[in-house]
Amino acid sequence: MQTVGERIKKRRTELGWTQDVLAEKAGISKSFLSDLENGKRSVGADKLLDIGKVLSLSLDYLMAGQEPQMDATEVQIPSSLASFAAKAGLSFRQALTLLEMQQQIVAHRSATRKGGLDKVDWQKFYEAVKEFLE
């Protein structure tokens, strides 16, 4: 059975990355990564999340070897954004950029609202950032 380190190494080599590249992207030292891949050190959940994010691997897979259920590269455009983009004549690239910007807001605490990206007022959001869109 593969270890956490072996799974990281397997994915890293699949991507053709050196340890330097992965270490920089995940915000860890190369020596730590090397020890981790060789099973000499353990890793905390926070760092493992960072590494998993960079490698597009789920924690389930990294920790237990369970294969991811979804294609990590799949992009789902919320219906509210798709509808706004069509109305405003935005390109797919522009819609994707808006989505990526929204996804930068990772925690949002308010008095009332629940729900996700479909609740975003894309018109207002677009108006605020359009001067920065290509």
Place this chain on the structure above:
Amino acid sequence: MSRLGQEPDVISLAEILGLVSVTDPVEAILGLCRDRIDRWVGEVGGITTIDGLEDLVARNLHMVFEEIRNDRDFDRIKDVYAVGKRDAVFATMRIKFNDSENPTYGVLIRRQNTTPEDLDRWVAVIDCRGNKLARRFFTRWHEIAHRLTTHADQDYPVYRSEHDPIERLMDEIASQIGFYEPIFGPAFDGAMQGQPKLTFEIVEAIRRSFGDASFQSTLFACHRRLRTPAVYLEASVAHKADDQRDVNQGVGWLFDDLRPVQQLRAVQVVPNQAAQDSGLFIAPNMRIPPSSIIHRLFLDESVMQSSGLDDLGEWEHSGGKRLARRDVWIQARRVKERVIAVVQPVD
């Protein structure tokens, strides 16, 4: 285990953090947060102020704070991050925080275009305008709690109300680490020296050493830390639970005199550990008797604060059953449409 610890989202977060097979996920997550902070504090040889602690924790989490104190701050944040650092999402802060239908206290943003060494890979934007200023201290620690639990690392943005289990968990973490025991403990013990009861005056004195902490958040911290029994209580006008259910379901009443009447009730009741151990009990949502100083304070709008002795034996359930007789000392304060109070036994 608390109800919060049984919430699926909280159990799931504990598992994501590698805390599997724990008996109490809330305590386990709190322990994880404390361990991380203890380690960082140990690395710098100790911390003596809460501001210093916040700096240290934020630095280790590669996180900075930006505060909105007036409308010009929206332009400043836009200039610094959207124009200067090519993170256009910061240009949307004005619409986000000026949404009057959905008041927002804070957001946590993961910046693009950063290197692993950048100390501002994460930016917490906090609204400090108007009455949101009172929550500044707590909101800053709330956003730190998100980073500490790495929940903010997930792929999709999270829009939650303050009643959501994860947000309640973040509040719980914030209320504990914002009053970090190695700093809060000595301040609390010093202020309580020789005092038989926790008073609002003691809470105010402690609050002064915690910068911008609100009275209420400091009161919660003191109430939790107190080794003698105390029940925190909030009283406001409310329906009996069954009646409230009918009202929520849109039940109509043919005659006005059959319509349920709202009464002053203990809408929030939080016993500390010592109160639970000693059996000091007040049922949530029970009526506050007219003889209680809480009720008298509620009715007398000319008085902001009051204290005095009460007998819990006067407190009666809707069915007629009363609480066990127990002499208690109550200190109460009017806060908007509510009265907050601390109930402590005299014996």
